[in-house]
Amino acid sequence: MTVIEACDWLQNLTFPTLIRESDWLFPTIESVHVLALVLVVGSISMVDLRLLGLANRSRPVAQVMAQALPWTWSAFVVAAVAGSLLFSSKAVTYYADVPFRIKMFCLVLAGINMAYFHRFTHRRLGPSDLGAPPAAAKIAGGISLLLWIVIVGAGRWIGFTT
Amino acid sequence: MISAFCDWLVATSISRTFQEWTWFVPLVQTVHILSISVVLTLVAMTDLKMLGVRVGSQPLSEMVSHSMPWVWTALLLLLTTGILLTITEPARELLNSVFRVKMLMVLALVGALKIIQSGLRDQPDYWSLSPRRRLAGRAVGAASLILGVCIVVAGRWIAYV
Numbered sequence: 001m002t003v004i005e006a007c008d009w010l011q012n013l014t015f016p017t018l019i020r021e022s023d024w025l026f027p028t029i030e031s032v033h034v035l036a037l038v039l040v041v042g043s044i045s046m047v048d049l050r051l052l053g054l055a056n057r058s059r060p061v062a063q064v065m066a067q068a069l070p071w072t073w074s075a076f077v078v079a080a081v082a083g084s085l086l087f088s089s090k091a092v093t094y095y096a097d098v099p100f101r102i103k104m105f106c107l108v109l110a111g112i113n114m115a116y117f118h119r120f121t122h123r124r125l126g127p128s129d130l131g132a133p134p135a136a137a138k139i140a141g142g143i144s145l146l147l148w149i150v151i152v153g154a155g156r157w158i159g160f161t162t
Numbered sequence: 163m164i165s166a167f168c169d170w171l172v173a174t175s176i177s178r179t180f181q182e183w184t185w186f187v188p189l190v191q192t193v194h195i196l197s198i199s200v201v202l203t204l205v206a207m208t209d210l211k212m213l214g215v216r217v218g219s220q221p222l223s224e225m226v227s228h229s230m231p232w233v234w235t236a237l238l239l240l241l242t243t244g245i246l247l248t249i250t251e252p253a254r255e256l257l258n259s260v261f262r263v264k265m266l267m268v269l270a271l272v273g274a275l276k277i278i279q280s281g282l283r284d285q286p287d288y289w290s291l292s293p294r295r296r297l298a299g300r301a302v303g304a305a306s307l308i309l310g311v312c313i314v315v316a317g318r319w320i321a322y323v
Contacts, residue, residue, distance in 0.1 A: 027318060027319055027321075027322045030318055031314070031315040031318045031319070034195070034314055034315075034317075034318050035202075035311060035314050035315070037199075038195065038198050038199035038202045038203065038314065039199070039202065039203055039206065040199075041196065041199040041203075042199035042200055042202060042203025042204070043203050045199070045200070046203070055232070056228065059220070063218070063219060063220075066218065066219070067207070067217060067218030067219070067220070068218075071203065071207070149192075149196060152192055152195050152196055152199075153188070153189070153192040156188050156191050156192045156195060157188050157192075159188075160184075160187075160188050
């Protein structure tokens, strides 16, 4: 089975078909997706801006992370579930869509960037480090911020190409 | 009358220029959504804290005084990008009932945020001084949270009605 065939199989399942044919299901799921993604981007950019030394400088990085990351993770789960449902309704179209592919690629890069940061860079930050963090942390924050901006932009662009 | 205004606006050279740039609307909408993410995240965190949920280790007054400059800046950016989108597609927004409800909710949200902020300006514990204050704080927090969510949902539905 090729990927296209898999997409075709997926979008012809009962629920994806229902989403596609309903007047209100797609916009409703999309609203949930947007609500969740703005919380993902808002909360992760708090951490990114702190790592870059551009916001919350008076608070330790660990404190900002403890406040923001639970929001990032819980909202990400919601955004991913809603996003998967949206994808399933027109899987063949989305799979072939360039902005969609850019978005997925950047999501993977954001994941790798975050995993690297937590595995290596994070331990170099003390629990009560104030002021500007080390260069590696700044780079991680900058990359993350940039990737999430591209993810939002590509996501919006999908609506104009599909 | 609004319809005539839309007809005039959509024919102006500035609107026609924006319409010709196919990248313009998605780009401005992207900035709009990024600004929403700043507002909604900080407002939701503040609201939940006012509702008594534990969000971070900062006291409420500190969270609000740190958040509000970002919120007001982002709201200004939302107004600017919103005006640009309206100039490009006037009828899509101005003749849309969901858009009108959204604008009213935005005004109400701004009012709620002003109330939260002004209480804390002189007294850091303003919203927890008495059981009555606490109740009032919870009401404002809940109202602002519900408004924030409804504004985002309405924003997306403008495209469908």
